[in-house]
Amino acid sequence: MLKRFNSNxxxxxxxxxxxxxxxxxxxxxxPYCQQHGIAVMARGPLxxxxxxxxxxxxxTFHDAVRTSWNDDGPDxxxxxxxxxxxxxxxxxVQSRSELVRSAVAYSSSHPxxxxxIPGAKSAAQARMNASAGKTMLTAAERKMLVHALS
Numbered sequence: 325m326l327k328r329f330n331s332n333x334x335x336x337x338x339x340x341x342x343x344x345x346x347x348x349x350x351x352x353x354x355p356y357c358q359q360h361g362i363a364v365m366a367r368g369p370l371x372x373x374x375x376x377x378x379x380x381x382x383x384t385f386h387d388a389v390r391t392s393w394n395d396d397g398p399d400x401x402x403x404x405x406x407x408x409x410x411x412x413x414x415x416x417v418q419s420r421s422e423l424v425r426s427a428v429a430y431s432s433s434h435p436x437x438x439x440x441i442p443g444a445k446s447a448a449q450a451r452m453n454a455s456a457g458k459t460m461l462t463a464a465e466r467k468m469l470v471h472a473l474s
Contacts (some may be wrong), residue, residue, distance in 0.1 A: 428456035
């Protein structure tokens, strides 16, 4: 779709969902943007809060964004799989604030990403997210985080 939209070479910025739990953009999308000088805004670097480390298999949700994670079905199965991945990652980074910092820094550190825009519901969360933006990860650090999820 991006290639069609940019057929005349005038696309200058795009926004995409990109996080440690959603690496799909790394295969074709981000390299295309790099090759064509298209800035990328990464939304969802905390994967709807999953990469905050706050949720467990027992978590229930009442907000419109996450209620489908309560029901038996594909969304619930994906949620449970991702909680397991986050728990593995949490053992590597060793604190909740470090988990958030690593997740935001992961998306911000990709060479194609111009800005990473995590959500926040409180001033404390916004400060934590902002502090994560001060850190750029090396390729080896990024690879280690992806490896920790498996």
